[in-house]
Amino acid sequence: MTAAPLPPKPQEPLLTPSLTGRRIVALWFPHWAAETSRADYDATQPFALIDMHKNAQRLVGLNEAAGIAGLYPAMTLPDARALVPDVQTAMADPQDAAARLQKCAYWLQRYTPWIGEDTMPQTADGLNDYGLLLDISGCAHLFGGERALLEDIATRLAAYRDDRAVTMRAAIAGSIGAAWGLARFAATDLSIVPEGQDAEAVLPLPPAALRLNPQHIDLCQRLGLDTIAELARFPRADLTRRFGPEPVLRLEQALGQAGESLNPYLPPPQFLARKNLPQGVTQIEALTALIGELCEMLVAQLQAEGQGAQRLDVALTRSDNLVLALAVPLAHPSADAAHMLRLFEERLTRLSGGFDAGFGIEGLQLVASKTTAMTMPQENIGLSNRLGGRLRKSTPIAALGGLYDRLVSRLGAHVVVRPVPHASYIPERAVRFVSVLQAQDTASDELVNPLVDAAARPLFMLCAPEPIEVIAEIPEGAPCRFRWRRVLHEVTTAYGPERISPEWWGGLMGESHTGAQNHNRKTRDYYRVEDMQGHRFWLYRDGLYERETGNPRWFMHGVFP
């Protein structure tokens, strides 16, 4: 007696429409490292990048000619030399290649603000794989449709250098998984899947197109599963039991049945103004005017949301696809277009020497990368112009903020500083200079140590104590004469000593900067001296005579008015 065959299990519908209305571009650069390498080589001949990998010198990046000549990634160098004796080689620089990819990602922002990093950064051989993902939902029509957009990217990348192009394969699909697989395994270089047809496009591809790890690909081959369609025919529960959860997830993602988020290189900016120019602009004056227009566009967005910008970033795209970036921090949130423009003017005039617009700037983008809520000043309502004008006069804080912004944008944030107290007995550490952009709220009067007579401290302290030659009557006494900056000073009056011991707890507290200055470890005897001409100095003997050092050195530390 044989059991009646079980009725076939009701299967999940194989084809469901994509969950999202998204359109994803996957770009794959099969020869990225070699083609963008700084090395000079003949692009028509085999070229390979070499690196230590798995205990041998292997080829980690190839150009197209090398692939045609029969070289393959992860091949050892001797094998490659045996096959192609005159292969051109250079040392690989993966960090540089990654940096160039990131630059490319920034450049691709001309097409969409949402650029994602590739989900599979390495190939099965453990080598770096270079690809990017773009979410172009709602962007393609700006470039004349999806195919036109892809072709535009391809043409521009082809002009990467005069002597070599960047090979690119690309696909547009409704899901990240489908686009990724099609970019690498589709028959054509550029493939576009119509909306809702991801599954049909993906099913004929090999299982490797599912972003599986090497063991799973291997297993698929052993089971004789040559296409995704054969894999997808199995019930999902069985697949999970055999492979683990990952392939099923990848399958569903590729078919558009499971969601997947795109991890952006940069968070998409909330406040952004952008201009693409029909012709390159090289003159700073014209650029300034354009930035002024962008500022007004941005301020309109900011005001609608009640936000003020705290940091502005301008990206200027040159016609040779280089992106020049300018960042301007603001001391106080601002939604004032004239003020923003003035900051950029400062920066651009400073740049004019080193500014290189190349063959012209083609695109400008202004982003408020950091914003905070701010209360908008009330416009004058029903008041006479004179009174209204007086009411709208900016508040002191805003006025100061504007001044700080201008100073910082021209002089640099590390130059415009405020003194901030620090709890230390060592005179040079009792105060620190902090940038005005950070020190807004830290102002306090702790600076005046009640134990220290302010008149006993020099009005000016040298940036670092300067060694001086001193003659003293007795080694532990006050100086009689000293030579500082090659001038001999005859001491007439000396006050002191004021003894300042090193902070014995400094080492215990693990303050790293304490150990850096070794002479801080000795006791200092400070003297306030006056020379014959009436100039007044603050100097110290470093170390107690005979107790800490046999031959104490002297240092000049400050001047009194």
Add this chain to the structure above:
Amino acid sequence: MQRAFNKSRQAKSMTRQHKLNRLHKLVAKHEPMVQRGASIRTGFAEIDAYFDTQVSGGGIPCGGLHEVAAESTADMPAVLGFAHRLAARFMAQGADDDVLLYGQTHAACRDGGQPYGPALAAHGLSPPTLVYLDGVTLPDLLWAGEQALSCASVACSLLTSSESVPDFTHSRRLSLAARAAERPLLLALGKTAASAATTRWRVAALPQNGWQVTLEKLRLTYDTPPPSVGWSLYPAATQIAEKPNVMPLMRRAV
């Protein structure tokens, strides 16, 4: 004949005087008077007495460019001490949270050091109100001074340059900006050049914690005669408090 000649000469000089007067009036109309704004007293009785006699209303006018120059480069600390003294008085004119913009050129910063917070209180300044420019070029320094004059929350700016000095054009520009803003701009300089400053002081250090201060220039209107009056000052701020642990160790006859 002689009388006719004298008469014609008199007429000529009359017309010349008349012309001069007219020109004076014309220039005075274009040249802003400085006394209209607030003024400060230095706290040194001799200087204040002098200004009482020279300036209607007394005191040093706030709106204007004030130069404090060193007798020699070694006197820069004394120059800055006196400039701080003036700055503290100017600061007292402003609101509580107004700031003092204190800028130094690279050279001044390297040679003279940075202002030291804990000592500022002895000179009548409050450290939290200080905004310091830590080493810039002279054009940047003057630019910062002009920016500060356009900001109402900066009660006073003090710019220090020990090696290079602004030329007359820059000095004139700053002077006009300071008069228009009715706020002071102090320049502490290691040497002097032609300038359009309202006052110019020359300061040297004196033994026994003193300053030799000379008022070289007082240019309240375009035709004020140049004074040259000097004082030896021993300000209390530079005197050390007599405490048992900080006694003079020795005082040698020299």
